[in-house]
Structures are given as structure tokens and as C-alpha cells.
């Protein structure tokens with residue numbers, strides 16, 4: 001689905017670009033060498049990035065005795 005009609009940026013492209021590392025909406029546009037034209041898509045781009053980054057966030061798992069709580073990142 002196209003998120004930005006002015007520049008043809010899709011939700012798939014946005015998720016792909018931020019899959020390896022968190023990024024900002026500005027970086028999405030810069031990667032295409034553009035800036036928002038009408039700006040109608042900016043809120044949607046930011047929402048998609050927040051959703052993608054939330055789902056990629058590490059999950060902490062409590063391990064061992066409660067007196068020596070250790071957290072590990074579950075993958």
C-alpha cells in the first residue's frame with residue numbers, strides 16, 4: 001500500500017528501511033532524496049515507524065533467583 005502518493009513510498013519500503021535499525025521519518029524521505037511535498041503522509045510514516053520499532057523491541061526475560069535478578073534479551 002502506498003503511504004506517500006507524492007513520492008510513491010510504500011509501507012513495505014518503510015518497514016524494510018527500518019528493519020535493521022531504528023530510523024526517523026526524515027531518513028525515509030532522505031533515502032529517496034526527497035522531502036515531503038504535501039505532507040499528508042508524514043503522520044502515517046511516523047505511525048508505521050513506531051509500529052515497526054515497537055515490534056522489533058527486545059523482550060526482557062527474568063532469569064534465576066529473585067535476589068539475583070538477571071535480565072536477558074530474548075530473541
Ligand code: FES
Nearest residue numbers: 004006037038041
Ligand atoms: S503524500 Fe507524501 S508528500 Fe504528499
